[in-house]
Amino acid sequence: MADKLRSADDPAGSPISLPPLTIGASILVVEDCLASAEAIRLMARGAGLRVRHAKSLDSARRHLAAFRPALVIVDLGLPDGDGVALIDELARGPAGAPPVLAISADPDRAASARGTRFALKPFAGRDGFMAAVAPLLPLRPLRSGAEEAGQDLDALVQDDLARARAALTDADRATRRYGAWLLRGLAAETGDRALDTATRVLIGRLDAGEPEGAAVAALLNLCAARMGPRAVPA
Numbered sequence: 001m002a003d004k005l006r007s008a009d010d011p012a013g014s015p016i017s018l019p020p021l022t023i024g025a026s027i028l029v030v031e032d033c034l035a036s037a038e039a040i041r042l043m044a045r046g047a048g049l050r051v052r053h054a055k056s057l058d059s060a061r062r063h064l065a066a067f068r069p070a071l072v073i074v075d076l077g078l079p080d081g082d083g084v085a086l087i088d089e090l091a092r093g094p095a096g097a098p099p100v101l102a103i104s105a106d107p108d109r110a111a112s113a114r115g116t117r118f119a120l121k122p123f124a125g126r127d128g129f130m131a132a133v134a135p136l137l138p139l140r141p142l143r144s145g146a147e148e149a150g151q152d153l154d155a156l157v158q159d160d161l162a163r164a165r166a167a168l169t170d171a172d173r174a175t176r177r178y179g180a181w182l183l184r185g186l187a188a189e190t191g192d193r194a195l196d197t198a199t200r201v202l203i204g205r206l207d208a209g210e211p212e213g214a215a216v217a218a219l220l221n222l223c224a225a226r227m228g229p230r231a232v233p234a
Contacts, residue, residue, distance in 0.1 A: 101136060184200070
C-alpha cells in the first residue's frame with residue numbers, strides 16, 4: 001500500500017499518495033523567488049543531486065503526488081500560504097516521508113519551522129549548502145562538482161521584480177505583504193542592501209498597521225530602477 005500524506009487544505013483529510021523514493025537523490029525545492037531557486041539548483045546539481053522546482057504550496061503538493069523526493073527544501077513565505085503548512089503535512093505523514101529543510105531570508109522565522117532543520121538564505125556558497133543538506137541525505141555522500149550554466153540569472157531577477165511590483169500594487173493587504181517578502185528574499189539572494197532596507201521598512205509598517213503608501217512607493221521606485229527600460233510602459 002502506498003504511503004499517504006494528508007493535505008491541510010482539505011478539511012476531510014483526503015490523502016495524497018507518496019510514490020516510492022526516487023533513485024538518485026532527487027530533491028524538491030519549494031521556492032517562489034526564481035533567483036533563489038536557480039541558485040539552489042546550481043549548488044544542488046554541483047553536488048550531484050537532481051532537482052525539481054515548485055513555486056507554490058499547490059505546485060509542491062502536485063509534485064509530491066507524482067514523486068517522492070529524498071529531501072524537500074521549503075521557503076517559509078509562498079504566494080498561496082506559509083511553508084509551515086507543508087512542513088506540518090509532512091510531519092503528520094508516514095514515517096518514510098521525506099525530511100524537510102526550511103529556509104527563509106528572515107532569521108526570526110526559524111522558530112516557526114517547529115523543530116524542522118532551518119537554514120538562512122542565501123546559503124553561504126556551495127559549502128554552506130552542502131553542510132545544510134548533507135545531514136538530511138543519508139542515501140549517498142554529496143560530491144563537489146563544477147556548477148552548470150543555468151538560466152540567465154538576470155532574467156529570473158527581472159521576473160521576480162515584476163511579480164513583486166504587481167503584488168505591491170494590489171488592493172489586498174496580504175498580497176502587498178507577500179510582495180514585500182518576495183523582494184526581501186530577492187534582496188538577500190542578490191546582496192541588494194538598499195532593497196533589503198526598503199522591504200524591512202514596509203514589512204514593519206504592515207506589521208504595525210501604519211500607513212504604508214510612502215514605503216510602497218519607495219519599493220516600487222527601487223524595482224523600476226532595477227528593471228531598467230523594461231519597467232517603462234511603451
